[in-house]
Amino acid sequence: GENVEQHPSTLSVQEGDSAVIKCTYSDSASNYFPWYKQELGKRPQLIIDIRSNVGEKKDQRIAVTLNKTAKHFSLHITETQPEDSAVYFCAASPYNNNDMRFGAGTRLTVKP
Amino acid sequence: EAGVAQSPRYKIIEKRQSVAFWCNPISGHATLYWYQQILGQGPKLLIQFQNNGVVDDSQLPKDRFSAERLKGVDSTLKIQPAKLEDSAVYLCASSLSSTYEQYFGPGTRLTVT
Numbered sequence: 001g002e003n004v005e006q007h008p009s010t011l012s013v014q015e016g017d018s019a020v021i022k023c024t025y026s027d028s029a030s031n032y033f034p035w036y037k038q039e040l041g042k043r044p045q046l047i048i049d050i051r052s053n054v055g056e057k058k059d060q061r062i063a064v065t066l067n068k069t070a071k072h073f074s075l076h077i078t079e080t081q082p083e084d085s086a087v088y089f090c091a092a093s094p095y096n097n098n099d100m101r102f103g104a105g106t107r108l109t110v111k112p
Numbered sequence: 113e114a115g116v117a118q119s120p121r122y123k124i125i126e127k128r129q130s131v132a133f134w135c136n137p138i139s140g141h142a143t144l145y146w147y148q149q150i151l152g153q154g155p156k157l158l159i160q161f162q163n164n165g166v167v168d169d170s171q172l173p174k175d176r177f178s179a180e181r182l183k184g185v186d187s188t189l190k191i192q193p194a195k196l197e198d199s200a201v202y203l204c205a206s207s208l209s210s211t212y213e214q215y216f217g218p219g220t221r222l223t224v225t
Contacts, residue, residue: 099157
């Protein structure tokens with residue numbers, strides 16, 4: 001089955017700096033790659049997703065890039081703010097939301 | 113719209129006891145997921161339903177875990193008997209169909225002592 005690895009496990013940045021989180025996946029059949037944000041004690045929430053027919057997607061300060069050949073995808077957050085502090089999970093799925101496999105998570109801390 | 117509802121929010125049991133969790137998805141959502149999230153890890157898919165049929169249960173420990181969604185709406189997840197390693201947050205999620213965004217419930221935090 002699919003195996004998703006996520007790096008780094010923790011990331012600390014200064015407010016206003018950029019943050020990058022990287023994930024690799026093993027199953028070349030995976031075609032849907034969502035990113036979730038989970039604040040302490042709260043439920044995961046989808047922040048952005050990308051499908052395999054697209055190389056990059058942007059939504060305001062958040063962007064995701066996908067390299068199908070190398071089987072890796074990344075989350076980019078620009079102009080970070082303290083409220084961006086949370087755990088971020090990447091995930092991969094061979095078909096839309098079916099059989100979703102999550103990475104282990106990255107704890108992002110944005111220092112004011 | 114109302115979100116995904118789960119109950120109970122917290123549960124403490126002793127090992128070898130049984131426990132059941134309940135999930136009510138967002139109205140009209142055909143797809144329902146149960147995840148196990150162990151502290152410090154990402155959610156792990158246990159089972160996925162499409163209406164009342166099982167789409168994927170490859171990671172469900174079937175010797176002790178069972179789940180049902182008899183009328184294609186709400187769902188229950190049961191553990192019998194529980195082990196210490198079952199301590200985790202059990203998240204339920206739903207989506208209109210598998211092509212749409214998953215919405216997560218607040219989770220049930222299970223502690224097995």
